[in-house]
Amino acid sequence: MTTVLPDTGVGPLLRAWRERRKVSQLELALRAGASARHISFIETGRSRPSEDMVLKLAEHLDVPVRDRNALLLAAGYAPRYARTPLDDPTLGSLRAGLEHLLSGYEPYPALVVDATYSVVAANRGITLLLDGLPEQLLTAPLNAMRITLHPKGLAPRIRNLRTWRGHLLDQLERRLALAPSAALRDLYEEVAAYPLPDPYDAAEEAEEPERQQAHAGDELAPLFALPLRIEHGGRVLSFVSSIATFNTPLDVTVAELAIETLLPADPATAAHLRSLVG
Structure with a gap:
């Protein structure tokens, strides 16, 4: 039967x-x-x-x-994967490894986020980019998406904001498709509703592709990935982003961590960051 x-x-x-x-x-x-x-x-x-x-x-x-x-x-079986708090002593070696990785990447920016883009660790390169932001956005827990796209956050400083905003919203949509959650959906709806900073010069962004090819003096800077172009200290810095996760994780907390690094897209950006942190 x-x-x-x-x-x-x-x-x-x-x-x-x-x-x-x-x-x-x-x-x-x-x-x-x-x-x-x-x-x-x-x-x-x-x-x-x-x-x-x-x-x-x-x-x-x-x-x-x-x-x-x-x-x-x-199905009637016990859960297989633990959900260990990141500050638990058993994850001490993981935290130490992440901190070593982030500090070793300096002076370039790098951070670690969880499943809803809350920042759980960051290095001095990230701190430099966040300099001058309002305290309300820097109160823990920091959220990488909120800080980047909020009209009072990094958004007014991003020279190719419309393009970068579209990239981040696409990233959020892909994450929602793979791992849907109410918290992630709420975050998407919040940041997607942010208005573009006022004033926002769309015509200036339309000229960015030409600038991106030769903004480092007379030296051509060929595009190999979508850059983040952000103003800092009277300069325009250019980065490309990479994201890494853990292979075959056996813990929910570890599975949901992502390490994002910002690699300088041109020699001028690299030199400027070295002069600030070095």
């Missing part, structure tokens, strides 16, 4: 993740080494998946670690 699990079980959750990822039952079955019939039975509650199968399907659907725990609970 087949036991049908309630609609609140793991089946509907797995189906929702599969549909969110736009993967067919057959494709998921092939990835997981199962049959499409078995996947169908799991999703409709006609079959209860093993713990290993839940984890295997979650991996192939790129389900965030936090939500893998929810899938396990819905």
Whole structure:
């Protein structure tokens, strides 16, 4: 006799993740080494998946670690991944490693953010860029998206604001698609509603691509990634951004950390930062 699990079980959750990822039952079955019939039975509650199968399907659907725990609970199993506070003594070596990485990247800016872009660590390069911002934006917990796009934050200093703002909002939308959460949705709606700083010269930004190619004196600065062009100390600094995460994390907190580094996009920016921090 087949036991049908309630609609609140793991089946509907797995189906929702599969549909969110736009993967067919057959494709998921092939990835997981199962049959499409078995996947169908799991999703409709006609079959209860093993713990290993839940984890295997979650991996192939790129389900965030936090939500893998929810899938396990819905299937009747204990959560697999801890959620250790970052200040817990057991994460001491992780914190030390992050601090060493950030300080080693100086004088260039680097920071660590969590799943909602709250800043959990930053180096002196970031502090330099935030100089002069109102205290209300610098009160903990700092939020990287809010500080960057707020009309009283870095936004008035960003020379290619419309382009950079679009990049950040796209990044938020991708994060929401991969790991939807109410907090992240609230943040997106907040920063997307920020008005452009007044006055904002759209015509000046339209001329930025030409400036970006030769703003470092007579030396051409070829574009290899979208730059962040930001005013600082009477100069326009140019950066490209990279983001790193931990491979195969086994803790929710660690899985949701991201390390963002700002690499100087031209020799003039690098020299200016070295003169300030050195």
